[in-house]
Amino acid sequence: MKTFAELREAKLKLKPGEKQVASASKKGVRKKGAPEVVITKKGNKFNLYVGGELAQKDIRSEKEAKKAMQDMLKMLG
Numbered sequence: 001m002k003t004f005a006e007l008r009e010a011k012l013k014l015k016p017g018e019k020q021v022a023s024a025s026k027k028g029v030r031k032k033g034a035p036e037v038v039i040t041k042k043g044n045k046f047n048l049y050v051g052g053e054l055a056q057k058d059i060r061s062e063k064e065a066k067k068a069m070q071d072m073l074k075m076l077g
Contacts, residue, residue: 012052018042024069037072039065
């Protein structure tokens with residue numbers, strides 16, 4: 001049986017109609033405590049999630065979303 005902490009760290013639960021396009025974390029390896037950055041697509045809009053929370057909404061293109069993801073990873077250090 002899973003503990004509460006394991007359930008809390010579970011994968012990002014997407015809204016209906018959203019598909020995960022890309023994900024990354026600091027230096028490509030998910031370290032304990034390092035938030036995961038995820039790009040999702042719904043229709044023709046992209047969203048950026050950091051640590052399961054919506055960080056940026058309605059990005060126009062995948063290219064812009066990936067650039068925002070790289071900038072976010074740089075800011076996280």
